[in-house]
Amino acid sequence: MAAKAGWCTPMLHASSIEESIKFYERLGFEVIDTDRCTPLGWARIHHEGGAIMFLRAEHEIDPKALFGVMLIMYTADLKALREQLVAAGVKVSEVRYPPWMPSGNIGLRDPDGYLIEVNHWGEKEHAEWLAGIGRSPEVKG
DSSP states (O other), X not given: OOOOOOOOOOEEEESOHHHHHHHHHTTTOEEEEEOOOSSOSEEEEEXXXXXXXXXXXXXXXXXXXXXXXXXXXXXXOHHHHHHHHHHTTOOBOOOBOOTTXXXXXXXXXXXXXXXXXXXXXXXXXXXXXXXXXXXXOOOOO
16 A cells, blocks of 8 residues: 555644634634644644644735635535624625535635635535535435
8 A cells, every 4th residue: 555645734824823713713613732822833723624723924924925825615504604704793705606616605814814715515515516426425324
């Protein structure tokens, strides 16, 4: 068996890790661990679908240079998530319906300008995706 890499965790430079944590908690992430410094030098947050690690930026972050990083997330209730974000004061797009995600998506930026797209992904979308790759849904208990 060939060797392979695993446990991939995107690492983002952050101007304020504390502000980034507050932002990503609104999307359902939880803090796993930090360096326990003040201010934080690094922190790792987790969501059932993956993790993100922040590293305190030693320089000013240029949002124009961030187009190479885009975080894609999924939710079963896009409209409710959007309403929560708006109520929390987060600037978020209207729900869009692009051809590649006809069930809808929203766009927003984190405190450092990283682009986040959240797509609606319910049972219907999952079943269609499984059918498209030739797999059937797992039978539950």
